[in-house]
Amino acid sequence: MAYSEKILDHYENPRNVGRLDDDDANVGTGMVGAPACGDVMRLQIRVDGDGVIEDAKFKTYGCGSAIASSSLLTEWVKGRSLEDATRIRNKDIADELGLPPVKIHCSVLAEDAIKAAIADVRKKREQTE
């Protein structure tokens, strides 16, 4: 299958690969997918006092499109408020990367990952307040 330039760029030079400290109350983790399906994404965000995402890291087990989707997502969410980040749609990711139809599920997974990470950090913050 031919990959778009943007997918190849994110795959060759993935942005924001890594881990954040899950014990930090300001860190939210979204882990989605399953090894059996061939995709697992772990997306983590750290939020500052104003509810703005100041850092994002990911690791992804999956095809090149899944890696590119999560890499792009970490770029997009940095500097956004949690509220704003919930508005990212899988279609935006798919359009930006030029994902072929069989790879749309990769962008769906990325949307699920950011939603899960946001829900996680909100829950943790409520518990600490």
Add this chain to the structure above:
Amino acid sequence: MQLPIYLDYAATTPVDPRVASAMAECLTIEANFGNPASRSHQFGWKAEEAVENARRNVADLVNCDPREIVWTSGATEADNLALKGAAHFYHRKGKHIITSRIEHKAVLDSCRQLEREGYEVTYLDPDSNGLISPETVERALRPDTILVSLMHVNNEIGVINDIEAIGEVTRRRKVVFHVDAAQSAGKLEIDLERMQVDLMSFTAHKLYGPKGIGALYVRRKPRVRIEPQIHGGGHERGMRSGTLATHQIVGMGEAYRIAGEEMHEEARRTLALREQLLRGLEDVEEVYVNGDLTHRAPGNLNISFNFVEGESLMMALRELALSSGSACTSASLEPSYVLRALGRNDELAHSSLRISIGRFTTTEDIDYAIRRIRHAVAKLRELSPLWDMYKDGVDLDQVQWAAH
């Protein structure tokens, strides 16, 4: 060294230059272009002679009578003809067929069609090494079993079934035995005098011949009967009609003739290359060879790198032409049904590479492949959350995954 490096000889092979030149002599007005079925002039006689020479070359490689070779368009057609042809001919004796879960789709889909026609099919499970034992076959036989179809060498994992021993079981029980030899002909010794196989499928393009030509061996003693599936001019003793493609047949004959001369030397060379490859990869953490390593065709290595997804691995290995057991590209997200049948879990099935080595592979190619694969696996594990979890001591089987 020329990039990309071709390491997918189990998918197809380039035509040997000697084969290509033999084929070129069967096309134009100055050459041997006639219809082998034309009986009234020398153009036909000459073409027929070329076809019969080729038939003898194929028969010689597998030690059978040339009259037992029926030309087809390839191994897929030979499999279809064998299964449907034998099932349709012997249906009054019974309607039970035995095959295995890890056959080629040409056999499995023919079985599905026969099931739709009212036949009953038993799909044998291989052992964890991918092998079907004669005992497993014997246990599955019933009074109404008419046909057993098993492959000689598996196309994904390269393991070799003991068809000689299985043939003893089927002959004793008077059941027709079909073997798909697409991956084994010209790579392993096949002796149809000794092996009690009744029908055997061959192809040219896995053995440095052209695509679009194959053959079905149909035993004469004891005689095996099949119903034709393609009707027409009654070519090939009525078993497969259609004007014979002289150039394709000559190409297959030349490819099989060369294989007969060079097979043993070539098997030694490809095995040495595979051992070099395995030595270069086996010390990587969490690697698993899929399928039996002893009973295995020399050119095949199928290997899983745990916690790395196969398709992304292939993307990192764009300079290498090889196959993955992960089918993430297709509409279904199912990994290889062959690896699943071996009891490999989904992660390992998704993480597999099939590397197949052949006539034009060099030691430099293998050295390069080892370096690239090691580098790619390390890079993708850095990116893999599963690798992190494994390193943290998490048991991945205990994790509740949100399947999608």
